[in-house]
Amino acid sequence: MSKIDPMILRVRDVVKNYGGLCAVAGASLDIPRRTTIALVGPNGCGKTSLLKTIFGLQRADEGSIYFEGESIDELQPNEVFDRGIVHAFQFPRLFNQMSVLDNMLIAARGNRGDRFAGSLFSRKKWREQEETMLQKATDTLKLMDLTRLTNEPAGSLSGGQKKLLEISRAIMAEPKLLLLDEPAAGVNPVLAKKIFEKIEMFRHGGMSLLIIEHRMELVMEFANWVYVMDRGKIVLEGRPAEVAASPLFYEIYIGGEPGGTDICVS
Amino acid sequence: MTYGLLMNLLDMVVMIGIYSIAAISLNLEYGFTGLSNFGKVAFFMVGAYTYAILAQAGVNFGVCMVASAVSAAAFGFLVSLPALRLREDYLAIVTLTSGEILRTIIQNQGIGGGYNGISITQIFHFQTLMAIRLANIGLAFAFLGICFIFSQLVANSPYGRIMRAIREDQTAAQSYGKNIQRYKSQVFIMGSAIAGIGGALFAQYSAHIEPGSFLPFLTFTIWMMVMLGGPGNNLGVILGAAVVQIFQKSAAILKDYVHLPVDPINVQYILFGILIILVLFYRPSGLLKESPVKPPKLKEPVNV
Numbered sequence: 001m002s003k004i005d006p007m008i009l010r011v012r013d014v015v016k017n018y019g020g021l022c023a024v025a026g027a028s029l030d031i032p033r034r035t036t037i038a039l040v041g042p043n044g045c046g047k048t049s050l051l052k053t054i055f056g057l058q059r060a061d062e063g064s065i066y067f068e069g070e071s072i073d074e075l076q077p078n079e080v081f082d083r084g085i086v087h088a089f090q091f092p093r094l095f096n097q098m099s100v101l102d103n104m105l106i107a108a109r110g111n112r113g114d115r116f117a118g119s120l121f122s123r124k125k126w127r128e129q130e131e132t133m134l135q136k137a138t139d140t141l142k143l144m145d146l147t148r149l150t151n152e153p154a155g156s157l158s159g160g161q162k163k164l165l166e167i168s169r170a171i172m173a174e175p176k177l178l179l180l181d182e183p184a185a186g187v188n189p190v191l192a193k194k195i196f197e198k199i200e201m202f203r204h205g206g207m208s209l210l211i212i213e214h215r216m217e218l219v220m221e222f223a224n225w226v227y228v229m230d231r232g233k234i235v236l237e238g239r240p241a242e243v244a245a246s247p248l249f250y251e252i253y254i255g256g257e258p259g260g261t262d263i264c265v266s
Numbered sequence: 267m268t269y270g271l272l273m274n275l276l277d278m279v280v281m282i283g284i285y286s287i288a289a290i291s292l293n294l295e296y297g298f299t300g301l302s303n304f305g306k307v308a309f310f311m312v313g314a315y316t317y318a319i320l321a322q323a324g325v326n327f328g329v330c331m332v333a334s335a336v337s338a339a340a341f342g343f344l345v346s347l348p349a350l351r352l353r354e355d356y357l358a359i360v361t362l363t364s365g366e367i368l369r370t371i372i373q374n375q376g377i378g379g380g381y382n383g384i385s386i387t388q389i390f391h392f393q394t395l396m397a398i399r400l401a402n403i404g405l406a407f408a409f410l411g412i413c414f415i416f417s418q419l420v421a422n423s424p425y426g427r428i429m430r431a432i433r434e435d436q437t438a439a440q441s442y443g444k445n446i447q448r449y450k451s452q453v454f455i456m457g458s459a460i461a462g463i464g465g466a467l468f469a470q471y472s473a474h475i476e477p478g479s480f481l482p483f484l485t486f487t488i489w490m491m492v493m494l495g496g497p498g499n500n501l502g503v504i505l506g507a508a509v510v511q512i513f514q515k516s517a518a519i520l521k522d523y524v525h526l527p528v529d530p531i532n533v534q535y536i537l538f539g540i541l542i543i544l545v546l547f548y549r550p551s552g553l554l555k556e557s558p559v560k561p562p563k564l565k566e567p568v569n570v
């Protein structure tokens with residue numbers, strides 16, 4: 001009899017050192033299913049390091065990570081991806097010489113043509129599969145306002161568009177848990193809000209999210225729970241409103257007293 | 267046109283066919299997947315020696331060809347085990363040295379005749395040299411056709427898309443579930459097998475091979491063909507192979523017919539260097555640009 005873990009991800013006392021620098025100093029967090037968790041904190045506090053460690057892009061020195069109840073500490077990123085976690089990079093890492101559409105299709109799961117034998121001997125099968133994938137890719141691109149760029153090389157996109165494509169590509173991979181590293185950075189405020197609204201839509205579809213975000217107004221509006229990180233440790237957690245009201249939050253994040261909305265809505 | 271010149275030209279066409287096969291194999295590795303294999307000559311040599319040794323023992327042609335491809339692929343797999351864990355530039359160094367090591371071993375251990383090499387009887391026994399050369403052209407281009415179609419099928423499939431993705435950004439490809447070690451290893455094996463076929467045809471056509479036929483310069487020649495023709499475009503690299511080969515052979519032909527104060531072959535080396543620099547400066551994508559993976563047709567047109 002297997003018990004379904006109510007938490008999709010559990011991170012326990014993860015430590016990550018870079019030489020003498022301790023980037024993550026024993027962080028723990030839980031992500032319930034179908035929730036948006038925000039991870040906030042000052043620059044250099046270890047948020048991105050923690051995210052990379054969860055995804056397997058780097059090994060944790062100590063601690064453990066469980067996804068759907070199973071340990072994923074030792075897995076390579078491609079294996080973590082296969083389990084259902086997708087990581088959208090902070091600085092988009094697109095396949096620059098390939099078209100926007102190809103960038104999307106790369107992310108699709110279960111293409112028979114991905115395997116060598118399949119690419120040669122199941123041509124009919126993967127052509128059919130690609131049609132469905134193509135439909136999905138164009139729908140997602142439409143959602144992100146990238147339709148007219150479908151056949152452009154990804155390298156020719158503007159900074160904001162690259163960010164959008166990075167997120168679209170991640171969504172194309174149908175994650176159970178999506179790790180987003182500053183999705184709104186470099187994107188205009190209206191579009192940033194739109195991105196979060198789309199993400200919210202996907203959450204209702206059954207996705208869980210761990211988002212690093214500096215824009216507090218977005219965190220306030222969309223996150224269900226907030227973890228505040230400082231110097232490698234989780235120092236505070238709670239509902240967005242509780243966190244925002246905490247003096248500790250202002251001290252570590254902004255370095256001052258709660259002064260007014262003009263500081264937090266930057 | 268004299269008979270000698272015509273024979274030289276036919277020889278050139280055969281060699282264009284054989285080099286094109288080698289260029290296609292490097293194109294799979296470097297052009298599509300971004301693997302800098304600077305030891306192409308090693309895999310070419312494995313194919314050539316396998317063919318020569320088996321053919322001398324009287325094994326049938328078809329079996330020799332298959333064995334050449336398989337042995338080169340096996341050697342490719344062996345080299346890929348340590349090499350593909352390395353970063354780009356180190357991969358280049360390891361493959362470059364693997365070629366030299368193999369050549370030195372063959373030369374000094376007396377494998378396949380050692381320094382003196384090994385002679386093979388050609389498979390075509392026609393009366394005239396012309397008929398033999400024409401038959402060889404047919405043979406080389408038949409195999410080129412097979413390799414070309416194979417390479418096109420692989421490159422224009424979802425598999426080929428992943429190859430390109432690995433070339434563009436390995437970490438991103440891995441983050442989207444692609445086991446990049448496995449892909450790189452497979453591509454290396456494919457490329458080696460094709461190079462082995464090229465080597466076997468080379469041995470068959472030359473009728474005599476020796477370690478001196480497989481100097482690192484051969485690797486650089488194949489690289490020139492790929493760089494000039496257009497990495498990531500199979501037709502382009504065939505064009506590149508033709509251009510480089512015409513260039514090389516005409517220098518050799520010129521030597522017989524024109525008296526210059528300098529050896530045209532030496533001039534050719536200098537011109538090659540200049541040509542490569544010019545290509546990299548003014549047309550880094552090569553003569554023919556990379557063709558994108560053809561997406562399946564959209565049922566409804568995209569609204570612009």
